[in-house]
Amino acid sequence: MTSTAAHPSSAEAVALADRIGELLACMRSAEAELGALLVEIEQRGVMELFGYRSAARLLEHLGDVPKPAAERLVRRARLLNPGRNLDGTPIPALAPATGAAARAGRLSNPMIDVITGVLAEVPCEHRDSAETHLLTFAAEAGHKQVAALGARILAHLAPDGAEPDDTEPVIPPRELFLRRKRSGVWELNGRFDDETGTRASALLDALAERRSSDDGPDHRTLPQRYGDAFSDAMDLALNSPDLPIQAGERAHVMVAVSLQDLKSGVGKATLGDTGEMSAAEARVHACDAMIIPAVLGDKSEPLNLGRLRRLISAGLRRALFLRDRGCAFPGCHRPPRHCQGHHIRHWADGGPTDLGNLVLMCAHHHRLLHRSGWEVRIAADGLPEFLPPVFIDRRRKPRRNNLHEPLPFAA
Numbered sequence: 001m002t003s004t005a006a007h008p009s010s011a012e013a014v015a016l017a018d019r020i021g022e023l024l025a026c027m028r029s030a031e032a033e034l035g036a037l038l039v040e041i042e043q044r045g046v047m048e049l050f051g052y053r054s055a056a057r058l059l060e061h062l063g064d065v066p067k068p069a070a071e072r073l074v075r076r077a078r079l080l081n082p083g084r085n086l087d088g089t090p091i092p093a094l095a096p097a098t099g100a101a102a103r104a105g106r107l108s109n110p111m112i113d114v115i116t117g118v119l120a121e122v123p124c125e126h127r128d129s130a131e132t133h134l135l136t137f138a139a140e141a142g143h144k145q146v147a148a149l150g151a152r153i154l155a156h157l158a159p160d161g162a163e164p165d166d167t168e169p170v171i172p173p174r175e176l177f178l179r180r181k182r183s184g185v186w187e188l189n190g191r192f193d194d195e196t197g198t199r200a201s202a203l204l205d206a207l208a209e210r211r212s213s214d215d216g217p218d219h220r221t222l223p224q225r226y227g228d229a230f231s232d233a234m235d236l237a238l239n240s241p242d243l244p245i246q247a248g249e250r251a252h253v254m255v256a257v258s259l260q261d262l263k264s265g266v267g268k269a270t271l272g273d274t275g276e277m278s279a280a281e282a283r284v285h286a287c288d289a290m291i292i293p294a295v296l297g298d299k300s301e302p303l304n305l306g307r308l309r310r311l312i313s314a315g316l317r318r319a320l321f322l323r324d325r326g327c328a329f330p331g332c333h334r335p336p337r338h339c340q341g342h343h344i345r346h347w348a349d350g351g352p353t354d355l356g357n358l359v360l361m362c363a364h365h366h367r368l369l370h371r372s373g374w375e376v377r378i379a380a381d382g383l384p385e386f387l388p389p390v391f392i393d394r395r396r397k398p399r400r401n402n403l404h405e406p407l408p409f410a411a
Contacts, residue, residue: 082096
């Protein structure tokens with residue numbers, strides 16, 4: 001990967017990240033210990049000891065904790081710690097090993113909820129081995145990846161399927177207004193029937209999910225996430241092989257940028273007829289998009305006019321789909337149709353357009369790779385792997401995305 005951005009790899013960043021990890025472990029351990037104590041109080045009799053109807057009510061008043069949060073903490077604790085029935089008979093913990101890991105500060109609440117949610121559906125005779133597998137995977141993966149493993153475990157133990165819900169379509173009137181302001185900002189307004197609005201909402205909701213993966217939490221506001229989701233939906237449509245022909249060609253946008261700016265990522269590029277975008281953004285789109293890069297020399301003469309399918313052919317794209325199965329960034333669930341081909345060594349720097357120099361990435365992680373300390377490479381087995389910034393892992397241990405299902409005949 002080539003990038004002009006400075007990589008955040010200073011000793012200060014590492015020290016701050018280490019301190020955050022220490023504090024998180026303390027907080028998680030303390031919350032797990034608190035939950036275990038509340039379960040013990042329930043067994044002894046919270047009414048007899050404190051005069052409260054429940055341990056959650058006691059926590060609400062003792063700690064000024066909102067009632068829903070207190071109830072969630074107690075429910076989680078009951079799954080991690082052994083209890084006792086009214087007649088005194090013991091109730092084994094659903095996930096005792098997970099409880100031990102939680103008290104050691106190694107698990108976040110979302111991770112605990114994922115593991116216990118899976119174990120609640122696993123038959124008793126398989127629960128111990130399933131918990132072992134989930135905890136082992138949790139040591140190096142995020143809760144979304146562990147959830148995907150849990151889904152595979154459940155599918156293996158109890159394969160199931162749901163029939164789609166067929167509804168009768170309607171064809172009501174629809175209106176859409178799109179205009180560009182002088183500032184370069186576009187405004188979108190429209191009116192849709194209930195069916196179209198519901199489908200649009202479902203699409204945008206799916207694309208607007210928070211991206212809390214290995215690159216950190218997602219701090220975008222809801223309108224920002226919906227704006228990014230709309231942009232992703234445009235990419236999906238432009239990448240569709242069924243897109244209608246316009247003036248003899250599939251829909252595209254021309255971007256003009258100087259060769260020097262394209263190589264450095266500094267400067268401006270002309271977008272379409274009157275718009276502008278940064279050279280760094282043009283560099284991202286030049287990897288693989290329905291944006292055609294027109295590279296200009298010192299005298300604005302065209303040096304290279306990309307063709308719609310010049311950079312990544314349909315056959316090469318299919319090979320990428322088969323190999324990467326979706327966005328290759330660790331923890332990302334985006335399928336191939338949401339992804340772009342990223343040149344590991346940028347084609348503007350002489351990088352070849354072949355399978356050994358390409359990796360499939362969604363728009364969000366594609367941009368992240370162009371501006372951050374993450375790096376990607378093709379490993380000895382021919383699969384992509386990512387090296388995190390030093391502040392995330394000082395050893396920079398390579399990571400892979402294991403959310404996507406491998407091919408059924410893959411080793």
